[in-house]
Amino acid sequence: MTALSYNSLHHSSPQAADQIFVIVQHWIVGHAPVGLQPLLAILLSVVAIVGGFGLLFAITTILERKGLGRIQNRYGPNRVGFFGSLQPIADAIKSLTKEDIVPQTADKLVHLLAPILLVLAAFSVYAVLPVGRNMVLVNLDAGVLFFFAIGSVTEVAVFMAGWSSRNKYSLLGAMRAIAQMISYEVPLILSSLTVIMATGSLSTVSIVEKQAGYTGILPHWFIFTPWGFAGFVLFMIAATAESNRSPFDLPEGESEIIAGYYIEYSGFKFALFFLGEYLGMFAISGLAITLFLGGWNAPLPFLTWVPSYLWFFAKLLTLIVAFIWVRGTLPRLRMDQLMNFAWKFMLPMALLNLITAAVWHFMPAGPVRWLVSIVLVVVPYTVLGRNQMHKGHLEKRVYRFAE
Amino acid sequence: MLGEGIAKGLIETARNFLGSYVNKDRLTTVQYPEERLPQAEATRDFPFLVYDGEDWQAGLRCVGCQICEKECPPKCIFIEKSTDKKPDAVGKPQFYPAVFNIDISVCMSCQICVKVCPFDAIKMDTAFELSTYDRFGGLLWDKAKLAKPNQHYHEIHPTEAAEVDGRLADERAKADAKAKAAAEAKASAPPPATPPAAPPANSGVSSTS
Numbered sequence: 001m002t003a004l005s006y007n008s009l010h011h012s013s014p015q016a017a018d019q020i021f022v023i024v025q026h027w028i029v030g031h032a033p034v035g036l037q038p039l040l041a042i043l044l045s046v047v048a049i050v051g052g053f054g055l056l057f058a059i060t061t062i063l064e065r066k067g068l069g070r071i072q073n074r075y076g077p078n079r080v081g082f083f084g085s086l087q088p089i090a091d092a093i094k095s096l097t098k099e100d101i102v103p104q105t106a107d108k109l110v111h112l113l114a115p116i117l118l119v120l121a122a123f124s125v126y127a128v129l130p131v132g133r134n135m136v137l138v139n140l141d142a143g144v145l146f147f148f149a150i151g152s153v154t155e156v157a158v159f160m161a162g163w164s165s166r167n168k169y170s171l172l173g174a175m176r177a178i179a180q181m182i183s184y185e186v187p188l189i190l191s192s193l194t195v196i197m198a199t200g201s202l203s204t205v206s207i208v209e210k211q212a213g214y215t216g217i218l219p220h221w222f223i224f225t226p227w228g229f230a231g232f233v234l235f236m237i238a239a240t241a242e243s244n245r246s247p248f249d250l251p252e253g254e255s256e257i258i259a260g261y262y263i264e265y266s267g268f269k270f271a272l273f274f275l276g277e278y279l280g281m282f283a284i285s286g287l288a289i290t291l292f293l294g295g296w297n298a299p300l301p302f303l304t305w306v307p308s309y310l311w312f313f314a315k316l317l318t319l320i321v322a323f324i325w326v327r328g329t330l331p332r333l334r335m336d337q338l339m340n341f342a343w344k345f346m347l348p349m350a351l352l353n354l355i356t357a358a359v360w361h362f363m364p365a366g367p368v369r370w371l372v373s374i375v376l377v378v379v380p381y382t383v384l385g386r387n388q389m390h391k392g393h394l395e396k397r398v399y400r401f402a403e
Numbered sequence: 404m405l406g407e408g409i410a411k412g413l414i415e416t417a418r419n420f421l422g423s424y425v426n427k428d429r430l431t432t433v434q435y436p437e438e439r440l441p442q443a444e445a446t447r448d449f450p451f452l453v454y455d456g457e458d459w460q461a462g463l464r465c466v467g468c469q470i471c472e473k474e475c476p477p478k479c480i481f482i483e484k485s486t487d488k489k490p491d492a493v494g495k496p497q498f499y500p501a502v503f504n505i506d507i508s509v510c511m512s513c514q515i516c517v518k519v520c521p522f523d524a525i526k527m528d529t530a531f532e533l534s535t536y537d538r539f540g541g542l543l544w545d546k547a548k549l550a551k552p553n554q555h556y557h558e559i560h561p562t563e564a565a566e567v568d569g570r571l572a573d574e575r576a577k578a579d580a581k582a583k584a585a586a587e588a589k590a591s592a593p594p595p596a597t598p599p600a601a602p603p604a605n606s607g608v609s610s611t612s
Contacts (some may be wrong), residue, residue, distance in 0.1 A: 070420045073429045330417040331407065345405075385405025 006185055018307045022134050045137045049126045056316075057278045058088035071328035091271075098267035103166060106264065106294060110164035114273035115265065118157035120321040122279035124150045128204050132296045132309030136205055143204040147287055148189055151242070154280055155181045155309045158251070158261050161273070165264035173260020176335065177251035183342040184248075188238035190350035191231040193223055194357035195291040204287075208295030213229065217301060221294035226373035230381075234350050236319075239288060241342070243281040244281050245323055247330035250338060277301040285319040286312075345384050352380045444560060447527035450516055451505045452549045459550040461489070464524035467500040471516035471525055479509035480516060505549060507533065508542040523567045529559045 016023065025044050032040045062077065062085065069076025077084035128143035130136040142147050155178055162174020196202060211265055212218045222228035224346045241248035252260040262273045289295060293315050298309035333341070356376040363369040423429045433440055454462035467484040483502035489499045516525050528551070535541030557564040 067420065070423045071416045073419055073423050074432050075430060075434075325413060327421075328420075329412045382404065388405055388474065 009309060018133055018309075020307070021132070022310070023073045025136055040123075042137065045058060046384045049137065050123060050133075051121075053126060053279060053282055054275075055311075056282060057275055058092075060278055060320055061091065061274075062087050062280075063320070064327075067236065067321070067324045068328050071248060071325075077380065082120070095268055095271035100267040100269060101264075103264050105166045107164035107166070110160050111264070112269075114157050114161035114164060115276065118154055118276035119272050119279065120155035121150055121157060122276045122283060124153075124287070126279075129283065130205050130208050130290060130295055130309065131312045135296075139203060139205045142202045142293075144192065144202045144207070144287070147204075147283075148185075149278070151283070152185060154276070157276070161265070162261035167264050169257040169259075169263050171259050172257050173251045173253065175264070176253070176257075177244065177261060179335075180244075180248060180250060180338060180342075183339060184238045184346070187234055187342065187346035187350040188242060190347070191234040191238065191353060192287070192291050194227050194231045194353055197354070197357050198222060198228075198361065201253065203291050204295075208290055208297065211294040212297050214301040219294055219297060219301075221292065221297070223292045224296075225360060226370065226377045227353055227360055228292055230349065230353050230356065230377045234353065235288050235292065236322075238346065239281075239284040240323065240326065241338075243284055245281060246327040247333050249332055250335060250340065253332065255332075258386055282316065282320070285316055285323070288319065289315045291389035295316070340388070345388055348384060349380060408430050419472060433502040440531055442584065445557075446529045447514060448531050449510055449511050449528050449533070449544075450505060450514075450525050450549070451551045451555075452503065452598065453526055453553055453556055454550050455522055455553050459547070459552070462491075462552075463499060463546075463550060464491070464522050465500050465503065466491075466497045466522055466524070467503075468498075469520065469523070471520050474515050474519045476515060477509050477511050479511075480504070481506075500546060503546040503549060505542055508538065523571060525542045526556055526560070526563075526567075 025041060025048075028044060029037050029041045065087070066076040066084065066173075077087040080086040080090045102108055125147050127137040128140055128146050130139075158177045158181070159174045162170040162172075162177070165171075179356055195207060199208060201205050201210070211219070211221050218224060221230045244251050250260075252262075257263075263269060289312065296312040298304045298306060298311055356373050359376060360369060360373050363372065416562050419429070453464050454460035455464065467482055469482050469484060472480045472482045481502065481504040482500050483567075485499045485501040488496040492498075512527070514527055517527055533542075552562070553568070556567075
């Protein structure tokens with residue numbers, strides 16, 4: 001477990017731009033006494049992660065509100081600063097100065113700990129995300145496993161919030177959240193297993209390295225294989241459910257259970273929940289990038305001079321925009337639809353995708369392999385999809401008691 | 404096929420997103436403090452007291468009859484009737500409200516006070532930017548704050564105010580005619596008119612005391 005791997009530091013100009021953060025960190029750490037150097041290196045990385053993704057959170061809130069506004073033919077926030085660009089600062093000041101209300105009958109300790117644990121877990125997973133070349137806090141051998149293990153702590157935090165508030169809506173929201181997160185964790189992990197099968201490694205860094213290189217101008221990203229594409233789509237659907245975003249925002253369900261598990265939170269604790277939720281979304285998008293979209297690799301071979309972390313954040317922003325777009329488009333699912341979708345569509349698709357990945361792995365490269373894999377993806381999709389749609393036909397509701 | 408509807412929806416929202424930058428007509432939002440939509444004539448929110456003439460204390464139409472206070476469903480009106488009489492706008496001596504308070508934090512804008520008022524003294528206002536830093540005193544409006552001239556009523560509800568003015572003028576004309584007729588009758592036959600008038604007045608006094 002090394003704090004950072006400095007193995008390939010070249011000081012010529014494109015590399016210098018690429019490695020600028022690594023070099024700066026190295027330079028700062030060099031001034032500290034030898035005994036403190038590893039600690040300082042980790043501390044600096046943590047500060048960079050917290051600052052960088054915190055800033056991204058601020059940017060995303062304004063992007064989301066603006067984007068949703070435009071989708072609904074509104075302006076969105078346009079009062080604070082230039083076209084509302086300073087809105088996140090106003091929001092931060094507001095949430096910091098608001099009264100922190102704790103219900104009288106709440107379990108005060110757990111009520112306090114829940115948002116802290118959520119944010120802590122959300123930040124911890126960034127430790128294994130390679131945001132650029134040589135830019136990963138810890139290159140764990142079991143990085144993906146670490147990610148999913150820490151990521152599921154958020155479920156505990158959510159349930160702590162719901163249970164400790166002693167509010168029926170909180171509890172309903174928390175139970176919905178648990179049911180949803182556990183259901184979707186299965187396809188989430190199964191769809192990412194295909195990548196682990198292909199690379200033979202759980203380390204996020206080596207998964208990214210395996211996707212370096214180009215055939216012609218096409219990069220060797222896993223999304224450009226039939227199983228990788230299917231895996232990516234399944235992963236992103238499950239990720240949407242994991243991060244409680246629309247159309248899977250049943251745990252919050254504003255119109256039914258007001259705000260779900262954070263109904264009893266106000267002021268900064270509410271802001272922490274908000275932060276935790278967005279950080280979770282960024283982290284899982286970051287993992288999707290690492291697993292399927294080639295991590296920090298450039299999409300085209302002649303663009304490799306652009307610094308690697310810029311590619312990572314460009315991909316991340318693209319995924320965030322996709323999340324916002326989907327949120328602005330789809331209505332909330334019903335609980336039974338959510339569960340049916342998870343267990344009757346996502347799970348079989350994810351399992352079949354494992355077989356597709358195995359077939360791809362063992363067949364010799366060539367058009368036949370492509371054909372077989374595409375058939376293995378498209379046919380189950382069509383059959384399962386048709387099955388889903390026919391099951392969902394509306395019938396005239398018969399009222400037995402209220403006539 | 405599964406996902407077709409989602410794709411259609413995504414295209415629709417993308418069209419909205421891009422269209423809102425190209426076509427200004429799509430953006431129906433009115434940027435409120437700077438831009439305002441004209442208010443409908445029937446707009447109403449909180450009541451005010453109408454006065455005629457220049458001096459609000461003298462011209463207040465309200466005679467403190469307390470009907471609105473009794474009818475008000477949320478009981479937001481508080482009236483203290485005067486013990487003396489003062490001449491009203493026409494010069495006729497009338498009771499007047501010594502205190503007339505409306506708690507607009509309680510008022511539900513139902514307009515029942517307006518409906519029951521026999522003197523057209525209370526009407527609905529259209530001012531809505533009424534926020535205040537003092538949520539108790541600042542929202543309890545007294546007589547001075549409630550009193551607004553008849554011209555204001557004409558500005559906010561022109562048709563209604565014209566109708567009310569017409570009715571009041573008619574009534575006044577009728578009353579004047581009646582008074583004139585009574586005066587003429589009195590003038591033509593002064594001796595028999597006074598004796599029958601005295602006993603009911605006496606009986607009225609004795610019953611109240």
